[in-house]
């Protein structure tokens with residue numbers, strides 16, 4: 001369980017297994033992001049119990065993961081038989097990658113109609129069954145699904161701004177990766193680039209000037225670099241050619257977050 005005095009999710013993640021036994025939920029666990037994210041959670045020494053919730057296939061994903069010899073006890077839940085209640089009750093952390101992904105020609109906003117309702121209903125479950133949990137929303141459009149999650153938590157009287165997150169770490173991961181392809185640095189721990197703003201096109205603002213350690217981006221490469229970070233999602237959607245959007249890099253980024 002989360003101990004008293006933890007102020008942020010990063011603080012939580014930097015703690016060792018000696019001080020924390022996390023009960024985590026992945027909601028949307030059978031999907032393109034959900035499966036690799038669940039694998040990373042299953043492998044984490046911080047996670048003691050892992051609940052996989054989805055509208056399909058979680059018993060199979062859970063059975064598969066349960067053969068891995070890591071600490072976490074893993075269970076799969078479907079909506080039937082009070083699945084959401086059983087999956088969410090007692091959770092410290094709820095990761096939400098549930099919802100449809102983009103196809104070429106779509107913007108993230110085109111996902112709003114369907115994903116807003118999915119996130120709303122899952123966060124209602126959070127409010128009811130694990131109101132103190134940290135909630136990490138991955139489902140797009142993040143710029144809109146997070147405010148929806150906030151309103152649901154406020155309406156239930158359990159909103160805590162320090163516990164609700166929109167996951168935009170993929171923009172940080174992309175920034176660091178693309179910068180390293182310019183600088184030639186091979187150690188991922190040696191490039192830290194803050195990214196502020198939202199998670200869509202120009203709302204994504206990579207602060208290369210604040211890199212630690214400082215990086216020198218050649219003037220003639222800067223615009224293309226900024227554009228690649230801001231539209232990195234489109235690059236993957238195009239390459240996947242109708243089979244969805246970023247999943248593996250997103251799972252990595254979600255876990256790192």
Ligand SMILES: NC(=O)C1=CN([C@@H]2O[C@H](COP(=O)(O)OP(=O)(O)OC[C@H]3O[C@@H](n4cnc5c(N)ncnc54)[C@H](O)[C@@H]3O)[C@@H](O)[C@H]2O)C=CC1
Pocket residue numbers: 027028029030031032033034053054055056097098099100101102111115118121122137138139140141142167168169170171199244245246247250
């Ligand atoms: N924040 C970010 O940086 C990123 C966000 N995304 C977003 O993540 C979302 C998921 O993407 P993928 O995993 O590729 O999609 P996917 O279609 O492969 O998986 C989505 C999963 O959600 C499940 N689901 C649907 N309704 C549900 C409900 N009511 N309760 C529980 N589970 C439900 C589906 O059954 C499916 O297993 C998309 O909205 C996508 O745009 C994707 C990449 C990066």
Ligand SMILES: O=C([O-])CC(=O)C(=O)O
Pocket residue numbers: 101102108140170232233234236237245246
């Ligand atoms: O572009 C998308 O639809 C998925 C996403 O958010 C990303 O890859 O950054």
